[in-house]
Amino acid sequence: MARRGKGVPVHGWLNLDKPVGITSTQAVGRVRRLFNAQKAGHGGTLDPLASGILPIALGEATKTMPFLVGAQKEYRFTLEWGSARTTDDAEGQVTATSEVRPDTAQIQAALPRFIGEITQTPPIFSALKVAGARAYDLARAGEAVDLKPRQVAVQNFQLCGRRGPDHAEFEVVCGKGVYVRALARDLALHLGTCGHVVQLRRTRVGVFDEARSMGLDKLDELGHSGAAFEHLHPVETVLDDIPALAVTGLEANRLRQGQAISLTRRQADQVRGHITAYAAQGAQAICLGEIRAGQFCPTRVFNLPRKGCVDVD
Secondary structure: OEOOOOOEOEOEEEEEEEOOOOOHHHHHHHHHHHOOEOOEEEOOOOOOOEEEEEEEEEHHHHHHOHHHHOOOEEEEEEEEEOEEEOOOEOOOOEEEEOOOOOOHHHHHHHHHHHOEEEEEOOOOOOOOEEOOEEHHHHHHOOOOOOOOOEEEEEEEEEEEEEOOOOEEEEEEEEOOOOOHHHHHHHHHHHOOOOEEEEEEEEEEEOOEEHHHOEEHHHHHHHOOOHHHHOOEEOHHHHHOOOOEEEEOHHHHHHHHOOOOEEOOHHHHHHOOOOEEEEEOOOOOEEEEEEEEOOEEEEEEEOOOOOOOOEOOO
16 A cells, blocks of 8 residues: 555545556556545555456545455456466466367366355465565565465356457456466366466456446546546445444544444444444545444544545645
8 A cells, every 4th residue: 555645635436447567556656646645555456467447545545445355356357278377377487388278168067166165276476475475576586385275256257258269258256365367277277278367357346347447548638637536436435335324413523533422222233243434414434333332433433524535735
């Protein structure tokens, strides 16, 4: 996450369509500079060779990022049969080859094996940490990387088309922690061949999809104009699935100061887990919190201007 620094406190989510060729961190940096924002972070890494939806949180929206981490994601990708790569995508070095090319019927028959709760070993070129170091840094240094298999969830995995015998196009709907590169690698191995991803695009992350996304080129055109801010989504956008609690003005002031408020027994019985408190007038998010001993206790307070997304000192 980009640290707080120069700039103004800009608050909200940008549904960015990241282009191929830049890292997620570089994309966040460009967005932060374009909005002259003090703080920014992203809601899920995309590899430089991947394009698509990269939700970027600005200001107080960074406090809601944990609620996007587990969101459902959708991808489209192209798998090339016949060669395995160190990175499981086109960027890596060839490690194995095969003359086997599965046909459409074989592919279709294999896909159900990779739907549901599956065991997956992440690619060694990934951002996972091993003894405090990133796996990709260790792999690039030529060191052995031992990543343990883990359980992940794939809701849907379907073949969308073929581009000759060497390529197949797929769509995937999955949960947290799924590596599409590993999914492609394992599918190829199951079919008695090898393969790697040559094209990858993320089409959705939770509530953010392609239909309402914004490209960096378009943002560059808008520059620092007010029109750029029209493309920001409210801080609470990713909290739609979190129970809501309406509070009075007096209660809102207490919550903003980090103080708990009392609830009726009915209120306490109706909601569980994380809760978003909203001011009754204006419907603005005040804080996230949880119920303890009949009280609503704030855990993350939003320091938002009363109206709008930008607060210029």
